[in-house]
Amino acid sequence: MYRTIRTVAYEPDPAHGAWQEPLRVLRLGDGLHAELLRRRPPAHGEDRPARLPVRHLNSLLRATAPGVLATGREAGVDGRLPWLYARQVVPPEVLAPVLGTWAAGLTGPDGEDDGTLEEELLADPAAAAVSLPPWEREHVDLTETVISAGGTAEPRQRLYNLLPEAVAFRLAESPYRTGGTSLRFRVVSSGKGVELVSWPPQQYERRGRTWYYSARLTVTVQTVPFAPRFRVYVATGVRRWATHLEAAPRALNGATVLLDAPLPWPENQDRGHRIAENALGFDRRAERLVWRRRSPALLLPELDIIRRYPEPGELFESPEKWLTGHRGLAAGIVYHPVLGPHEVGPGLMPRERSELDAWVEAGLRPMLRRAGDLTRVTRHNTPSLLPRSVKRTEPDTREAQKAMLRRTALARALHGRPLDIEIVWQTPRTRDALLSALPGVIGLPPGGGTATDDGHRWEADGVLIRVRTRPAGELVDALPVSANRNRRRALRLAEAVAGRCALVTGQVGARPTGVGVVIAEIAGKDRYAAAPDTDPKHALRIAWARQGRLVQFINLPEDGQAGQAGLEHRAKWTWLDAFRQLGAISPPAHRVGAGIPGDLQYVGLWTVRHTRKGPTKCPARRIVAVRMRPGRESGAAEGWDTERAEWVPYPQLLLALADPSREADPRHKEERESGERGAEQRWQAEAERQIRAVLFQLRERPTLLLVSSGNLRQCWPRLRNGALSRDTLGFGTGPDQRAAVYGADLRVVLVRDANGRGEVADWYAHDSLTKVGFAEGVWASEAPDNRVFASTARRPHTAAGSPKDLIKLVPTAKSRTAPGKTAWNPALLEMTVLGCLSEQALARSGRADAVPDRPAEWATLTHQLRYHDDYPPLALPLPLHLARLAGEYVLPLATDEGTAS
Structure with missing residues (x-):
């Protein structure tokens, strides 16, 4: 270990x-x-x-x-x-x-x-x-630091742009030597950050073709709550290049192209260091590929009249020719799955990451040093998912116990109402696999249950399940979106959704007498890449929600998924996800210790934020709160209904979120859509009001409030690292308040993942200079009064095929196929125990005689909430996981006319 x-x-x-x-x-x-x-x-x-x-x-x-x-x-x-x-x-x-x-x-x-x-x-x-x-x-100090009132080190604002560039150029000056080969890196700068890409690309021969890839390093500047120094993170990965394009040009919607062109100026000191990022996409008016706005390739030909630069269509027709160099230029299309398969797998394994890490460390000395290693906090890495009487060596008994627990949770969620399920299928094998999997998932004898006139029926322990099946037909066809560009895109999409809702209404019939769930078999989203907005998934979710039904989708079998075992696995997970939407899911029994109150409730807060690029091309923002109360109470998940100001069953929350008449803040809807100044500030005030209303409802019992700081700080700015102070909460422009003001036994844990901005670091486990790999657990520095912890989970069984010592960038003779392997690494989840009953907090509350909390225990509890049932470890603790998934039902539709978008 x-x-x-x-x-x-x-x-x-x-x-x-x-x-x-x-x-x-x-x-x-x-x-x-x-x-x-x-x-x-x-x-x-x-x-x-x-x-x-x-x-x-x-x-x-x-x-x-x-x-x-x-x-x-x-x-x-x-x-x-x-x-x-x-x-x-x-x-x-x-x-x-x-x-x-x-x-x-x-x-x-x-x-x-x-x-x-x-x-x-x-x-x-x-x-x-x-x-x-x-x-x-x-003279610019690239390490200039300001310490916040709460003790967090922050770089000067300009360093967020300046320091990653300086780090990248410093690393690009020296080659990375491995396996007898040297890789040189080029700097790629864009509005999204700074990358280093090994250039020229590596080659991998497979299936009679040559596939191209590069090492990729992403450099960002980040802060860590309460840390005395800010950090520079260098994330490692693989950049794959598209040279065998199986998609039509119209499928490209903002593809990234890196252009390697000699600068047209004499005595250029940066020659060989930079490579320019561009974007190309299909212009539907001109019916051709074009360079997108802000692409240097648009203006370079006017500055350099000597060379002939590739046109987008020419690059699409001959990607390999331009990638390997043509007429003194090189250009590479960054791979995306919509372009077809790629024989090079994504990611790097721990051995290779550790070697790149050592190269980066040497390149940044003596100005920067490595951040300290993190040590294990506890051996209690996982909760108790089954009763202690069940032994791990009895797989049949374990599966039976899990199924029984699911059936019990389902009974609690249904509250005596029948469960009416409709399977809308396209392939008979998928329909049969779903019917076959259901009994095993909830611990009933195998078989089709009791046959009825219109389907099947199962009943046991107070749970009544009625299932009907029917062909999907035109319900799952692509949406017929109007091509009239004189009308806004959101309105055209709303019309197509309305048409699909009418079709569903005409075929579904009366609302279910019990709890209604639809399981629909549809094509994956990649099938609709060439025709944006035609994917029917969101329209079907809206349509069935209006009929009082939740919906869970299962994709049509893809190539390579035709095996019966794979179909059975997908069918089982479909049922588990359907039960999750019903709220038939309970927190695991933790193994933290007596420091956790027995009547503790868990609450997850999440904000859903859709822009005009969202699923319905219509802006929307919602605050979602999910509560879970383990133990002898209902046990089913609940959600906060903002309009009714009360906790409601989780499926009721989902249907309410899908209701277009229940705009969370209708006073500001028009302002947000028009971009009126001040709308953002008014939304923040409204969101903070809703959050305080939720906190007020939690005061009667011990509560663990789980917040994704990367998600919620958009509407709760005081969650920014530099604004945090231990055991306090801040709203608006007012002073910080003791967390105890919002509940005497309130604990607050902020979690943070990469969030698309590299906000947490890559990692690998090690015990010596030669042994590296993966590790599961809770980790922390040895600093006194530490509040920041790291959670790492095990790799799921589906990602266990690649050895941790796999070398992909320069494969050896014994591992020629290494580049084809997918290197999946568990992500690190940062956990900050912002509020707990510390000695100082207890003293300020007049409770100095109480036993203070150990922050490590609350971090361990948060970590253990990532485990549930058969699921691989969740990316977020269970209450936050449910709050985030509730956002799938926030699907606003445009209702008023406007100019073309």
């Missing part, structure tokens, strides 16, 4: 002191900023635009201007703020053409373009120098 895990994280080394870099800084200046702003057409609904669209310009500069290290934030709003950071002055003859080419795309409010600015910028260097502001010299 491993006793230690290591995160791929680095922090400023106090022994080295400040990391000072002599940089050149350029500001747009008030004059040039005002002139560019004047030429920008006003935004919709405003008299004058609030900012310059400098993101396109920034991406062009990073791609073409030698010496540019990073671009500053908010330069498009205020010309006095730093705009460019560079290692040396970018000559006017370089910067002026880039700025002039970009400015040529701006037009004045009257739609006319007098060309004066472009002519001046594109003139001789002396004239350009007059127009461009001067460069300033500045």
Whole structure:
């Protein structure tokens, strides 16, 4: 058993002191900023635009201007703020053409373009120098830190952009040597962050073809609650390149393309370091592939008239030719599953991650040092999922006990009502597999139960299940969305949904007399990639919810899934997910100890936030709260009904979320859709009001409040790491309050995952310099009064095929097929015990005689809530898992006319 895990994280080394870099800084200046702003057409609904669209310009500069290290934030709003950071002055003859080419795309409010600015910028260097502001010299501390009132170290704001670039360029200067081979990395900068990609790509021969891939490192700057130093995380993985495209051009919707082009300037010191990120997509008006906005490839041909750059259609037709280099250029389409299969598997295993980690550590010395290892907190890694009388060596008995527990949970959730299930099938084998799996899942004798006139019937221990089956027919066809682009996309989609609802209403009949569930067999979402908005899943969920029925989907068998064992497995999981929607699920019996109150309730908070890119192309925001009370009470999950201000059964919450007439905050719906200023602040105030209302309802008994800080800080800004203080909660602009104000026995644990922004570090277990692998458990530093813990789970059996020592980047002669393996690694979940009954909290509450909490126990309890029944360990604790999945029923529809989107 491993006793230690290591995160791929680095922090400023106090022994080295400040990391000072002599940089050149350029500001747009008030004059040039005002002139560019004047030429920008006003935004919709405003008299004058609030900012310059400098993101396109920034991406062009990073791609073409030698010496540019990073671009500053908010330069498009205020010309006095730093705009460019560079290692040396970018000559006017370089910067002026880039700025002039970009400015040529701006037009004045009257739609006319007098060309004066472009002519001046594109003139001789002396004239350009007059127009461009001067460069300033500045020594920048790349480790400059501010300590928050709560004790969290935060970098200066500009370091979130600047430091990852500096780290990436420093690492790119030296090759990564492994297996007798050297890999060199190129820097990829975008608005989403900074990556290092090994270049040129590696090759893997498989099935008579060559497949291409690269090592990928992602560099981000992060903070950790209450930590005395901020962190630099370097996540490792594989970047796969698409060279065998099996999709039509119209299936591409924002595909990423990395372009390797020699910079068109002499004496370029950055040659070989950067590679430019672009995006291409299918233009449905022009019926062809085009470069998307902010792609440097749009403007590079105007700056470099010598080379011929690839057109998007040409790149799509010959991706391998351009990836390996053509006419002195190279371009690679980043792989996405919609483009077809790829024989290189994603991910890296612990051995290779540890070797890359050692290379990164050496490259960042002495300015940064490795963050300290984490040690095991407890041996109680998992809860008690079965009664202690059941032995692990008796698999038949274990399965029978699990089935019995499911049946008991189902009985509690149904409250004596019958369960009416309708199976809407496309393939008879799927229908039969579902019918066959149901008895075993709830511990009934195998077989079809009692035959009835219209289906099957099972009854045992107060549970009555009635099942009907029928062919899906046109119900699961692709949605017929109108092609009339004179109407908003959301309205066209809403019309198609309304049509499918009418079809369902005409075929389904009366509302169920009991609890209604539909299990529908539909095609996977990849089948609809070429025709956006035609996937019927969301329309069917809305349609059946309006009929008072929950719905669980099972996908049509894909190629390679035709085996009976695979179908039986999917059928079983379909039933388990259906029971989850019914709330027939209970928290596991923890194995933490006597420090956890016996009457503890669990509450998970989640915010659902849909933009115009959401499932129905209609904005929506909801606060979802789920409560679970283990023990002798109902045991079934409940949800907070905002409109009724009460706790309701979980399935009732799902149906309420799907009801379009129950907009959570109707006063602000129109404001959010129109983008009115102040709407965000009003939504935050409304969300915080709802959260406080939920907390008020929990005061009567001990409560563990589980919050995803990465999710909820959008509407609860005081969850930002720098705003946290131990054992307090803050709302709005008011002072922090003791957590006990919201409940004398309230505990609050914040959990955080990568959240799409690399907010937690990669990791691997190790006990020596030669032994690395995976480990399951709860981990923490040895710092006194530690409140931050890490949860790692075991790998599921479906991901157990790849050995931990697998080497994919430079496979050996004995492991030629290693690149084809999928390397699945359990993600780390950060847990911060924000509020507990610590000695200080008890003293402030006048309860100094009470036994204080041990934060490690509450972190262990949160970790154990990731385990339930046959599920692989959940990504989130069970109450949060249910709150997040409830968001599947938040499906607003557009109802008013507007201009085309």
